[in-house]
Amino acid sequence: MAKAIMLQGTGSDVGKTVLVAGLCRAARNRGLKVRPFKPQNMSNNAAVADIPGDNSGGGEIGRAQWLQAIACGVVPSVHMNPVLLKPQTDVGAQVVVQGKVFGEARARDYQALKGRLMDAVLDSWAKVGEGADLVIVEGAGSPAEINLRSRDIANMGFATRADVPVILVGDIDRGGVIASIAGTHLILPEEDRRMIVGYLINKFRGDVSLFDDGIKAIESFTGWRCFGVVPWLKAAARLPSEDSVVLERLVSGEKRALKVAVPMLSRIANFDDLDPLKAEPQVEVMFVPPGQHLPEDAGLVVIPGSKSTIGDLLRFRENGWDRDLVAHRKRGGHVVGICGGFQMLGRVVRDPDGIEGSVTETRGLGLLDVETVMESEKTVRNVSARSLQFDLPLEGYEIHLGRTTGPDTLRPSAVINGADDGAISADGKVSGTYLHGLFSADAFRAKFLENLGVKGGGIDYRAEVERALDEVAAELETHLDCDAIFGLAR
Known part of the structure; x- marks a missing residue:
């Protein structure tokens, strides 16, 4: 030994x-x-x-x-x-x-x-x-x-x-x-x-x-x-944080070119997906605690992963974040949902076997024309992926339950291990994916931020961690x- x-x-x-x-x-x-x-x-x-x-x-x-x-x-x-x-x-x-x-x-x-x-x-x-x-x-x-x-x-x-x-x-x-x-x-x-x-x-x-x-x-x-x-x-x-307790101590800093609002779901999961955005000098990532409104000056709202999609979706509405999100869309804001956040953006989430709990169905936020059915088999894998929107390589992994289908999946956001993944709204401003680590790929992140009006993004995030x-x-x-x-x- x-x-x-x-x-x-x-x-x-x-x-x-x-x-x-x-x-x-x-x-x-x-x-x-x-x-x-x-x-x-x-x-x-x-x-x-x-x-x-x-x-x-x-x-x-x-x-x-x-x-x-x-x-x-x-x-x-x-x-x-x-x-x-x-x-x-x-x-x-x-x-x-x-x-x-x-x-x-x-x-x-x-x-x-x-x-x-x-x-x-x-x-x-x-x-x-x-x-x-x-x-x-x-x-x-x-x-x-x-x-x-x-x-x-x-x-x-x-x-x-x-x-x-x-x-x-x-x-x-x-x-x-x-x-x-x-x-x-x-x-x-x-x-x-x-x-x-x-x-x-x-x-x-x-x-x-x-x-x-x-x-x-x-x-x-x-x-x-x-x-x-x-x-x-x-x-x-500058290192990934593990415990969600640290999110409660994060406060917004000086005004930057882009504010990213992230609702602090009660069962938030894999919130380190946001770390590469936090590392960008021109980006401010603001975790919004329950009881506070999503900021009106946010250019992007990211709904992160969740260990309890239906439960967090119900609390999302209790906080009034659904109304904030509608207002954000009317102002022309962009929305990205990752994993559980992607599922929430659809029309409905069903859990017929009660995998997550006693509530077996609830309506989604309705920003994507998709629906999700929870299934017992869990997908856990590192993947090879590519952004279809920008035709650039992605890196990351999948950890999720559920299968998402619907008309907007005909506009997938990525290809993962050769299969279409995610969905994009008709106007291109709302997207969802099952890919954790979406923002880790430097070239994609730079192009994504450029599309939101931020020039010069795309630092070498992995080198920053090292x-x-x-x-x-x-x-x-x-x-x-x-x-x-x-x-x-x-």
């Missing part, structure tokens, strides 16, 4: 994903064969990864592990994230195991199910370590959730079974970091506490020396060593004792 080290947080959203990606890139820069691993993830931002030995087209993992694999310079594998939970309701989620849909489970039922999933986690763990020098593991949530410890597969349940040393991550930006680290030490059982080899502080703003007394205080309470204090990483903003990973790795090398962190791996 490869050596391994694990980062666990004092809570959710403390920055573990970016830290693991940065450490993966730092290890790779040192010539190590490094791999990422996250036993259990909860996210509707999924990516398509290889299933070794399976020619079915691929399976789902968290988008964060896809990014971490890029940081390692390796092809993403489903074994890097063996258990993925995709929330569908406030109390239930779809369970994906080693890339394939395992079933649906309510939160209470899933707690009982986790014991059965540990075998899959350990199987994937063994596969990820094959041929690697180092595996960097990311926990989920916090090990201090001791009420869930008996069936845990994401944090100390995994660390103790796999004998992986743990570094605890505290987020100083949210406040209370001394209490969160000392409190974690206090309530952990001895078996778990002995797995922790130290901690680091993340998201520090200002003069780091002002926290010297904080480090002394934590040491006096815990005896743990500090591996360093990481400043606020500006480059992290540069951001290098910058994060350089910051970690400066502010963390990376020699000690890698040296403690076992």
Whole structure:
């Protein structure tokens, strides 16, 4: 087995994903064969990864592990994230195991199910370590959730079974970091506490020396060593975000040539489809929270993917966004729907088998003359695609349920793996597609923006991500004792 080290947080959203990606890139820069691993993830931002030995087209993992694999310079594998939970309701989620849909489970039922999933986690763990020098593991949530410890597969349940040393991550930006680290030490059982080899502080703003007394205080309470204090990483903003919680903190910036409005659906999925547009200097992407109107000065509205198309369509109307969208169209605005957003743009969405829930049919937004029927078989694959509107190559993947048909599909927006995909309205200003990653292709994005009056678009988005990973790795090398962190791996 490869050596391994694990980062666990004092809570959710403390920055573990970016830290693991940065450490993966730092290890790779040192010539190590490094791999990422996250036993259990909860996210509707999924990516398509290889299933070794399976020619079915691929399976789902968290988008964060896809990014971490890029940081390692390796092809993403489903074994890097063996258990993925995709929330569908406030109390239930779809369970994906080693890339394939395992079933649906309510939160209470899933707690009982986790014991059965540990075998899959350990199987994937063994596969990820094959041929690697180092595996960097990311926990989920916090090990201090001791009420869930008996069936845990994401944090100390995994660390103790796999004998992986743990570094605890505290987020100083949210406040209370001394209490969160000392409190974690206090309530952990001895078996778990002995797995922790130290901690680091993340998201520090200002003069780091002002926290010297904080480090002394934590040491006096815990005896743990500090591996360093990481400043606020500006480059992290140029990396794909995994958790939708970050959308609530996004605010519009200075006025630019094009404003893109994105309604924040309650089950928004794969919202990183918008990242290449956000990276364009002349484009402002504005995520619109529930209760607020779509801005009247938006030139483009993008309806993103959803894990619950019918449920989000109902809430779309509750927010009045349907009326805003009609007004946007009357002003000559453009609309793009991706995956679930494409389905919403049609006349009706039907779910005869109740795959998404108890509501089996609802009318759509009516901007495209199509209709969608949900089907049990899920399409999950990386694809080869081409824009028919601009005759340019596209890149991306499909993750969806449902089949969409209707007159407007006779004007497809793309060809995916040789088959027509999507639909375009008669005036060409409303389009839909099942292709995630639509805006990732630089030449297409430049032409698409030019069609909306934005000149000079089409930056090299993938190169921007690579540069951001290098910058994060350089910051970690400066502010963390990376020699000690890698040296403690076992």
